Amino acid sequence: MSTDVRLTTDDGVVHEGDQSISEALSAYGNKIRGGELGSLPAFLGLIVLVIIFGALKGDVFLTAFNFANLLTQSSMVIVLAMGLVFVLLLGEIDLSAGFGAGTSAAVLAVALTQKGLPWYVAILAALATGALIGLFIGVLVARLGIPSFVVTLAMFLGLQGLMLLIIGDGGTIAVKDPVILAIENNNLSIVAGWVLFAIVVLGYALTSGRRILQRRSQGLTTQSNSLWLSKVIAIAVLYGAFTWQFSKERSLNPQATSIKGVPYIVPLILVLLVVLTFVLSRTAFGRHIYAVGGNAEAARRAGINVQGIRIACFVICQVLAAVAGILFASRDNSVSPSTGGSTTLLYAVGAAVIGGTSLFGGRGRVWDAVIGGLVVGIIGNGLPLITQQAGIQFIVTGLVLLVAASVDALSRRRSAASGRA
């Protein structure tokens, strides 16, 4: 993230100090050696997993149909993990995020099915439910100083009860609203998929290019043009290949139904990724979240409203959990008392940590949730192709989480030794 800035800038030579590709690579290498691993382990894990499952069950695993499945299966965990990044950054935890998703989904289902409200009102009600739950947790943690572990463990139970009460005796509420169902089940048209491609590539090229020009005009060193261009090209090639694959027919039975196009879930996750990353890395609010996670007392002395930041992060986490709840309702066509339960929360925490967010607070990005969520998703998608035993799946996912947590702890020790954060 950070580029080296040399002390002499007024040498009059334009772009002289800008970072070239090789310099960027060596700076990255230094970071890794210093213990700042970021998403690298998750990225390598992703590649290794694809190779393993591809080699063992390539005919089923390496198909566009399966990858589309994988994306929709992972989407709930990714969105939940995005929310958890905010509380993990503070060094806190929200164990109730899974059932928070379930509770909000229950509100959505009741609003749609029993009250007959339009989909947008139901979505607003679900998001508001998440916000209220988050506010409640945040106030208990920030104002009363109860450890978040305890508060959210209590909420883990309490929300399960609340869900049962909301859902009522029926046990399961069917969701039939076409808009809600479309979120997890439908795809963009081919044209829209390529428009999204253009937005992604141009959006990245323009925003990063603008920043480079701005820094250069102020005499600050930044990336060289060739480094910028190679990043833009890399994104265009990778995301272009992705869009191209998903633009082809992938139905297992094309005569009966045609399935093609980028799933709706992709732009949804991209929007969340961009907006939340902007909030965390480009706004004062985001900066204050890192500050509170790094040294809460220093943040307080700098005049930051530490309690407000804490409460806001719990609210954000539960609102994103509500988004995940909407995705659950869309994927399952229904909401039941087990929605958001079972391994959901553990997988989401695992996803954030696997992606590189620290359990110790102060270090993490929204992107970690995406890449970590994909790792968790691939394990859940690929393992059943190899073994039907649920026991093995639990053990493997547990092991991956342990490995990720050890990488976190070790890189922390290593960065303490090398003097990095």
Added chain:
Amino acid sequence: MTSTSGSGENSSTPLLSLRGVHKSFGAVNVLRDVNLDVWAGQVTALVGDNGAGKSTLIKGIAGIYPFDTGEVAFDGEPVKITGPRQSNALGIEVVYQDLALCDNLDVVHNMYLGRELKSGVSLDETTMEQRARETLDGLSVRTLKSVRQVVASLSGGQRQTVAIARAVLWNSRLVILDEPTAALGVAQTEQVLNLVRRLADNGLAVILISHNMNDVMQVADNIAALYLGNMAAQVSKTSVNHQQVVELITTGRSGDLGLQQAVAL
């Protein structure tokens, strides 16, 4: 109790003046009836043994632990400082003993923490980086490789420099430094003392907390000695010698200076 005000040169209104300030943590009375005057253009050294209450006193001024009772006047006007934003708004900047830096943030982010420059909703990183660099260059700190390094990767002295740079970055009127030279080598200590002098010569008021008598005698105009939470004496440096200051610190009195009766503990 005699709190001897400075000599004739201090006849102007002090920039900051504390009268009868109390602070207790639970049952522990940390500050009792403390008076202090700080003038613009002068370095006021605040001395006292470990646990005398120096850090608590300046945290009260900074609004971190507001005083329980007592009057605070800034620029002759009575003020009530209840939070760090308020003291910042008055132009008070503090370099804390523990530095209060966020290890996971870089130098620029730390210097602007809580007072980030914005353009629209987003942070104005380029301006912050430039100004941070200018300030650090102004302190003639050439040892920092990059202002985009995270603070955790800095040496003790470099961290201290960042904390000081943060305090002088703003248009401050009173700069408080709590043992700013504790982690510094000989050359850097000299640099910081020069800076302290320069700040005062530029018309700022400076409070310097230090355990090093040589530093105090070298740079201070005014010495305030705290003894077990009581202000033993505030005297002009020219009116005392090294030995008298040490006595004030260790026993709370020296001749007819200082606390005249034994302090009730």
